[in-house]
Amino acid sequence: MFDFLQGYDLLGAFWMTVKLTVLSAVGSLIWGTVLAAMRVGPVPLMRGFGTAYVNIVRNIPLTVIILFTSLGLNQTLGVSLGADKFETVNFRLAVLGLIAYTSAFVCEALRSGINTVPVGQAEAARAIGLNFTQVLTLIVLPQAFRSVVGPLTNVLIALTKNTTVAAAIGVAEAATLMKSMIENEAQLIAISAVFAFGFMCLTLPTGLLLGWVGKKVAVKR
Amino acid sequence: MTSVLYDAQGPRAKRRNILYSALFLVAFAALLWWVITSLNDKDQLAWEKWKPFVHGEAWSTYLWPGLLNTLKAAALAMVIALPLGAVFGIARLSDHAWIRIPAAAIVEFFRAIPVLVLMIFAVAAYSEYTNISSDDRPLYAVFTGLVLYNSSVLAEIVRAGILSLPKGQSEAAMAVGLRKNQVMRFILLPQAVTAMLPAIVSQLVVIVKDTAIGGAILTFPELLASVGPMSAYYGANTIASFTVVALIYIALNFSLTSFASWLEGRLRRGKKSTGAVLAPAAVGGTESTGAGGGISI
Numbered sequence: 001m002f003d004f005l006q007g008y009d010l011l012g013a014f015w016m017t018v019k020l021t022v023l024s025a026v027g028s029l030i031w032g033t034v035l036a037a038m039r040v041g042p043v044p045l046m047r048g049f050g051t052a053y054v055n056i057v058r059n060i061p062l063t064v065i066i067l068f069t070s071l072g073l074n075q076t077l078g079v080s081l082g083a084d085k086f087e088t089v090n091f092r093l094a095v096l097g098l099i100a101y102t103s104a105f106v107c108e109a110l111r112s113g114i115n116t117v118p119v120g121q122a123e124a125a126r127a128i129g130l131n132f133t134q135v136l137t138l139i140v141l142p143q144a145f146r147s148v149v150g151p152l153t154n155v156l157i158a159l160t161k162n163t164t165v166a167a168a169i170g171v172a173e174a175a176t177l178m179k180s181m182i183e184n185e186a187q188l189i190a191i192s193a194v195f196a197f198g199f200m201c202l203t204l205p206t207g208l209l210l211g212w213v214g215k216k217v218a219v220k221r
Numbered sequence: 222m223t224s225v226l227y228d229a230q231g232p233r234a235k236r237r238n239i240l241y242s243a244l245f246l247v248a249f250a251a252l253l254w255w256v257i258t259s260l261n262d263k264d265q266l267a268w269e270k271w272k273p274f275v276h277g278e279a280w281s282t283y284l285w286p287g288l289l290n291t292l293k294a295a296a297l298a299m300v301i302a303l304p305l306g307a308v309f310g311i312a313r314l315s316d317h318a319w320i321r322i323p324a325a326a327i328v329e330f331f332r333a334i335p336v337l338v339l340m341i342f343a344v345a346a347y348s349e350y351t352n353i354s355s356d357d358r359p360l361y362a363v364f365t366g367l368v369l370y371n372s373s374v375l376a377e378i379v380r381a382g383i384l385s386l387p388k389g390q391s392e393a394a395m396a397v398g399l400r401k402n403q404v405m406r407f408i409l410l411p412q413a414v415t416a417m418l419p420a421i422v423s424q425l426v427v428i429v430k431d432t433a434i435g436g437a438i439l440t441f442p443e444l445l446a447s448v449g450p451m452s453a454y455y456g457a458n459t460i461a462s463f464t465v466v467a468l469i470y471i472a473l474n475f476s477l478t479s480f481a482s483w484l485e486g487r488l489r490r491g492k493k494s495t496g497a498v499l500a501p502a503a504v505g506g507t508e509s510t511g512a513g514g515g516i517s518i
Contacts, residue, residue: 025487041226042230043238043242045239045242046241046245046502049245055478060467061430061431061433061445063430063433063434063436064445064466066437067445067448068463070450071459072459072463076457077259077260077265077460118311119224121225122225122226153324156360161334164337164436167337168434168437175337175338175438182341182342188345192342192345195338199333199335200330200333200334203333204333207333220405
């Protein structure tokens with residue numbers, strides 16, 4: 001039944017998807033946190049920059065960003081991110097594009113988490129004499145982090161699915177393999193079923209597990 | 222200006238903020254200078270490369286037809302996906318397990334799969350089982366992939382919208398003797414629609430953004446796909462082409478987003494609804510929604 005899989009590196013393709021996802025997730029968590037800090041901070045200029053970045057990046061299709069990293073940054077401006085092999089360059093460019101795009105959503109998820117903490121919590125903390133650092137680390141951030149698990153899970157799942165767009169610049173991930181397999185084998189339904197199942201294995205457990213964690217840790221108000 | 226993170230600022234904090242602003246401005250200026258010099262080194266800022274966009278010749282030949290295709294695919298997908306989504310969303314709320322469970326399975330299945338995978342499947346399926354000409358196939362495939370994926374997302378939005386209404390609404394309707402489908406048709410849906418509108422408009426942004434996938438990978442001649450021939454024709458003005466295309470997308474989507482938030486504000490203050498508005502991001506796992514997240518997958 002599944003003998004058409006012979007000669008294709010199915011696991012390798014999905015491993016590439018996982019690599020793209022993990023690296024982009026770590027990167028966008030860092031850059032997204034920086035952006036969120038800018039957007040909720042007291043400095044108007046940084047607030048403006050964060051807001052502008054999020055609004056611009058959110059409204060550009062990811063495909064445009066990823067294609068730009070390849071055609072614009074790499075082929076026109078010669079940015080190669082310290083790699084010399086064609087595959088490595090494209091992989092790094094795809095990760096860069098995914099980070100730039102996903103960070104905007106990470107930032108919004110974190111900001112919504114901070115916004116769920118009622119102002120009264122911070123006011124009460126200041127009233128009993130806690131200083132700024134204590135208010136932040138003891139009162140506000142613990143509550144914010146707990147309510148952010150759900151939204152961040154959604155961002156992670158969207159990111160997992162978005163890695164397929166890296167096929168546009170020739171990264172050998174699952175969607176790229178699926179396209180070439182369908183062209184070479186006369187097994188449309190079976191091939192599609194295999195790839196659908198592969199992505200479900202990546203997204204559904206993540207969603208269920210982190211969704212459960214999110215429900216468990218969320219602050220009930 | 223008071224927020225949960227910091228109090229109103231005194232003179233020392235204000236001085237510190239000015240210092241931070243200055244440092245940030247210096248860093249930002251350095252970045253900008255680096256971008257401009259590297260663009261200049263590659264001769265991407267030359268007037269010839271930008272001229273076609275100012276004089277309008279690029280618009281009529283490349284951008285406008287592409288944008289038209291983008292809008293066509295997005296509008297078609299929205300029009301078909303919305304009723305489908307409504308049907309599945311209501312089916313997931315059914316009292317009968319034999320309707321509820323298959324509907325849930327279908328919705329969860331299509332939400333777990335990348336829209337590109339659905340599009341690739343659709344291209345192959347159309348070429349194998351139908352006689353749609355190969356010119357029309359990309360449009361059909363993009364549109365099919367978008368409909369399959371977004372129907373399931375919209376189904377979740379509809380379900381969340383109905384569930385967001387106060388329980389008393391359906392209880393009162395039952396109490397005055399309405400049947401189940403009357404409760405849904407006359408009481409729940411009309412109120413849920415107003416609560417859902419902002420989320421639905423936000424989903425349009427996702428659809429518009431996803432059409433670009435078809436342009437890059439499935440040779441669907443939409444806005445993004447016009448970059449290739451355009452930059453080839455006007456002498457390798459890649460940066461200029463991308464900038465203009467990105468600006469068009471931003472203008473289009475930003476107006477949709479702004480419209481959604483204006484709508485939300487209006488509905489919140491409105492007299493006709495319960496005042497409950499479903500956050501645009503109340504449904505997880507979509508391409509664009511990162512915030513909110515009332516429902517986990």
